[in-house]
Amino acid sequence: MAKDGDWDRRSLLRGAAVVAGAAATAPLLGSAISYADADADALFKAGQFEEAGRVYEEILKTDPANVHAARRRGYVALLSNRFPEAEKYLMMALELAPSDRETNQLLGDCYIRQDKFALSVPRWQATGKDVYAKWFGAVSGEPYQIHGDTAQLPWQQMDPFPLVEASVNGGPPKRFLPYTGAPSLGMSAEVAREAGLTAVTQQQIDYMGGTAWQYFGVLDFFKMGGIELRNIPVVWTETDTPEEARDGVIGTWVFYHFLTTFDYAGRSLILRRRTPETARKVRAAAVRAGAVPLPLWLAREQMLHSTGSIAGSGPQVLGLSIGGSSETAAIMPEETVKQLRIRTDYDRPLETFGHSHPQVVHPCYPKEIRLGDAAAEGIYSGMNAKMPVAPYGFDVPATLFHPFYKPYNITLDFTGMNVYIARGKAT
Known part of the structure; x- marks a missing residue:
């Protein structure tokens, strides 16, 4: 595990079928937990998110200084990408407890989902994720610029994992694993060198009983069939050399910029520009x-x-x-x-x-x-x-x-x- 709590890309892929979660939520801050809080938390824990959200709102009407209720209400909205609503309540929680790590992390996530990287930087700093702060702070201009409307990428194989071909900075086709368990676009150290990538920050991570260095940068363009993405945050690790016929991974941050279809039966990945x-x-x-x-x-x-x-x-x-x-x-x-x-x-x-x-x-x-x-x-x-x-x-x-x-x-x-x-x- 990385020092700031992030998993490195390689071990994330190796462990995809073993663990499916991160650390449990941080200790609750703010006012003492009341009976109403407990009811809302029970609803939230059971996955009754909208019902929990309504109870948190009722709590805030009588206890507007309740950090926990404000943060959880923002979290409910963020789960469904309702960004104005999420920002409203998370900012409320932040004003009540500026150093609350959980609130800062949720708000940082809220901003990067909207490609508002500059706004996320102080939030990552407040959580102690200096690597994220430097990484997103190094992205200038509009990130994830989309050129093209549709890409249908045939799978080069089904097992042990699907692979699709993509080009990095105009280079020859490379084989990438599409995987929602990974966050960013990642690639092997060799592919990063071929693409001329320069790290803007780095961190040491735990790796298979030892340690390794993980690097973060910004890629000029990434071509997937009929779609080209430009100005993309990317990550690579010194241990990641092409093996098992895999050169990199395409993660959820790429997928949520599109209408994304994993066509298992048709053995293809389909990306469509998000228009009404x-x-x-x-x-x-x-x-x-x-x-x-x-x-x-x-x-x-x-x-x-x-x-x-x-x-x-x-x-x-x-x-x-x-x-x-x-x-x-x-x-x-x-x-x-x-x-x-x-x-x-x-x-x-x-x-x-x-x-x-x-x-x-x-x-x-x-x-x-x-x-x-x-x-x-x-x-x-x-x-x-x-x-x-x-x-x-x-x-x-x-x-x-x-x-x-x-x-x-x-x-x-x-x-x-x-x-x-x-x-x-x-x-």
Whole structure:
């Protein structure tokens, strides 16, 4: 783990099927937690975000100095990319407690999702993430400039992970892993050298029992089929050399600038410019294909969530780790398998690494995993006893991975904040 708490890109990919969360939320600050706070927190923890938001608003009417309620109310809005609303309440919390690390982190995330990098810099400084502050402060002009309307990138392979081709600073095609579990655009140190990248800052990170240096810079342009992105923050690590046929990773920060479809059944990644007309067409096509619009929530800069169920649990918040590499359809904490009585094979542990730390995963077999109308019965999954139940302040009983999505196409609408999953190829 990096000194400021960020995972390095390589170990994030290696651990994609092992752990699906970050650290639990920071200790609560501000006024003492009241009964009403506890009720709102219980709703939030259960994934009843809008209901929790309304209770937090009621708390603020009678206790306007309640930092916790203001921060959580802003967090509820940020989960759904409602930026003016998120800023209103997070700024309220910040005025009440300027040094509150959690508030500063949420507000920094709120700004980078809107490409307001300069506004995010003091927020990262306040959280102690000096690397982020220097990195985003080094991006001048408009970031993530989009040229072109649509890119359909054929997958060069399906397993052990999907790969697509893209060009870095006009160079020859390189093979990139699309993965929502990664935040930024990342690449190998060799590709970064070929592209002439210069680091604006760096940090030492834990790496597979040792340490390594991670570098941050700004890429001039990145071409993906019919789309070219310009002025993009990128990261590379000294240990990242091309291997396993992979030259880099495309993360969620790139995907949320587009209407993004992971077309597993059609073996392609489809990126469309986010315009009202394109959004209308994509949503209509998804509905015609039988996809029910599901809520999309974005937590901690890149982690996607929606509503699904596991082993007859009823509606729950599930993590969506799309792309990436995994042999298991889902990873879940031990509490999930115990509460839902999911058959787990404790006699066949898999000793591996997740985020550069030793992890042990046990095979488990939920009777059903469901996301909308997409379902898998008795599919091979994994239980990790070290996986936190509520990594972002709300319960996540399981996170879905690569094998679950294979019969389907999944469209991520970051404007309407919906997920559409339908069987077969995207149309």
